[in-house]
Amino acid sequence: MNHWILIVTAAGANVALNLFLKKGGQGLDTANIGALILSILGSAWMWMAVISAGLLLTAFVTAIRVYSLSLTYTAVTALAMVSLTVIDALVQQEAIGIGRSLGLGLIVTGLLVTAIASSSA
Numbered sequence: 205m206n207h208w209i210l211i212v213t214a215a216g217a218n219v220a221l222n223l224f225l226k227k228g229g230q231g232l233d234t235a236n237i238g239a240l241i242l243s244i245l246g247s248a249w250m251w252m253a254v255i256s257a258g259l260l261l262t263a264f265v266t267a268i269r270v271y272s273l274s275l276t277y278t279a280v281t282a283l284a285m286v287s288l289t290v291i292d293a294l295v296q297q298e299a300i301g302i303g304r305s306l307g308l309g310l311i312v313t314g315l316l317v318t319a320i321a322s323s324s325a
């Protein structure tokens with residue numbers, strides 16, 4: 205299987221995991237530890253987060269078995285960071301200023317340089 209398919213799958217699962225945890229966390233009962241545990245176990249959002257975590261782990265471990273850990277980790281993290289920022293801007297109408305845009309551009313540029321350097325080595 206192409207390692208970039210695994211990397212994109214892992215990044216997508218990472219994004220889903222974080223979104224599900226955020227949504228699930230908003231509905232938790234934090235009155236006491238028992239109520240918290242029961243609300244976690246009863247939350248469909250938290251179960252979707254668990255499934256996403258399983259997919260992330262599976263895709264990531266498979267990717268690092270066939271490709272370098274340094275590029276795989278960098279790619280998964282960078283893609284997830286950029287994707288989460290864009291999704292948050294679209295869904296939550298969060299403004300992305302010039303500084304943040306430049307930072308995201310640097311992340312993407314760093315990923316491209318890392319990928320090109322890894323493929324030519």
